[in-house]
Amino acid sequence: MSIRLSLYDFFSHTIPGVFYLLILGFWLNAFGAISIDPAALADLSLSALLVLVGAGYIVGVLIDPIAYRWTRLFYSRNRVAAKIAFDEFHRQHPWALAGLKPDDWAILLQVIKSISHEASDDVERHSVAFIMLRNISFGLLITAICCLAYFFAVSRNPWNLGLAALFVALAFSANQRGIIRRGWFYLGIFEWLAAQELLRKDLINKRLLERDRQAGAEEEEPAQADA
Numbered sequence: 001m002s003i004r005l006s007l008y009d010f011f012s013h014t015i016p017g018v019f020y021l022l023i024l025g026f027w028l029n030a031f032g033a034i035s036i037d038p039a040a041l042a043d044l045s046l047s048a049l050l051v052l053v054g055a056g057y058i059v060g061v062l063i064d065p066i067a068y069r070w071t072r073l074f075y076s077r078n079r080v081a082a083k084i085a086f087d088e089f090h091r092q093h094p095w096a097l098a099g100l101k102p103d104d105w106a107i108l109l110q111v112i113k114s115i116s117h118e119a120s121d122d123v124e125r126h127s128v129a130f131i132m133l134r135n136i137s138f139g140l141l142i143t144a145i146c147c148l149a150y151f152f153a154v155s156r157n158p159w160n161l162g163l164a165a166l167f168v169a170l171a172f173s174a175n176q177r178g179i180i181r182r183g184w185f186y187l188g189i190f191e192w193l194a195a196q197e198l199l200r201k202d203l204i205n206k207r208l209l210e211r212d213r214q215a216g217a218e219e220e221e222p223a224q225a226d227a
Helices: 007-030 038-042 046-072 078-092 102-115 117-153 158-226
Strands: none
Touching: 007 046, 007 117, 046 117, 046 158, 078 102, 078 158, 102 117, 102 158, 117 158
């Protein structure tokens, strides 16, 4: 049995999951719950690295719904974002994608995949970035909370408060960048289908012109023969 880990899984779930595990290990070590030797981390075996990657994927999948709810505290649902992108697209290109609705984006994405995997990968990279950034944002929020807990429980060093504020700012920044990439994802779907519609119309127009030229040439030949 072969196990295939796609780039989508790697960037959307594995990297955030490993990030969560590193945060957990760091703060458990900082609070004295466990003891981690940094030198041992540098000498991880291949099997240990594979276990870390596998555990990271599982953790990333499990925590992602919580990260999505963290994003929802400040931004709209995915279906609302799809409608906003669809309305923006139609304001700029009212002629395109007639009869379609914002909720059709999932079907349209499957259409793109059936036509071109490269095109679908180019569109989906924005969705991957959104998932990764919202998880990184949530991880940074956890880090900020741990900084505050460390300030009150272990050390009253003002730097801990400063780091907490910095991590909160980075968490909001990552969340905002992720929302931007989510909008690009939906826009990319609609724009790609509209481009295909343009190409089809252009091909049809070319064929009509060729047909008219051929018909004109056929009419000229009998006229020249009569002369």
